[in-house]
Amino acid sequence: MAPLTATEIATRLAAALVAGALVGLERERKHRPAGFRTMILISLGSCGFVVAGLAALSSFPDSGQAEVSRILQGLMSGVGFLGAGAVIQNKKAVRGLTTAAAVWVTAALGAMCGIGQFITAGMLAAFTLFTLLVLERFEERYFPEPDFDSNDQRDAHSELKGEIARQSAERKSPPNT
Secondary structure, eight states: OOOOHHHHHHHHHHHHHHHHHHHHHHHHHOOOSHHHHHHHHHHHHHHHHHHHHHHHHHHSSSHHHHHHHHHHHHHHHHHHHHHHHOOOEETTTTEOOHHHHHHHHHHHHHHHHHTTTTHHHHHHHHHHIIIIIIIHHHHHSSSSSOOOSSSHHHHHHHHHHHHHHHHHHHHOOOOOO
C-alpha cells in the first residue's frame, strides 16, 4: 500500500471537517449538547485515527501491522473514557463535550506523531485549532446560548456554574494530610 500524499490527507481532513460541520449545524440548530464544534472534532478525530492506521500499514513491515493496529484500537477506545471524565451533566445542562472531543482528537495527534506522520499531525492540528478558535466565533454569532425560558433551566445553569467553580477550587487546593 502506497503512503497517502499530503494533498490526499488534507482532502480527507477537510472532508471530515465539512461532514462533521453539517451534522453539527443541525444539532446546534436544535440546541443539543453535542453541537457544531463537537461534531467536527469527533469527525476530525475519527479521520485522524484512520489516516494514522493507513500510515501505519504503509510504514511498518507485515509483522508489525497487527501490533500497531491493536495499539490504535486500544487508544481510540481508552481515550473515549478519558474524555468522558471531562463531561459534566447536571439536571438539564451538559458541559464539556467539546473538551472531551478535543481530548480525543489530541489522542489522534499523538498517535500520528508516534508513527512519524508529522505533516499529517500538523494538518490535523491546524483543522482542530480552526474548529476550536475560528468556528467558536461563528457558533457564538449564529447559535448563541439559548435564553432560559423557565426558572428550572436558570437554576440548573446556575447550579452547574457553582459545581464547575467548586471542582476547579478543589483541584487548586492542596490535599488535606
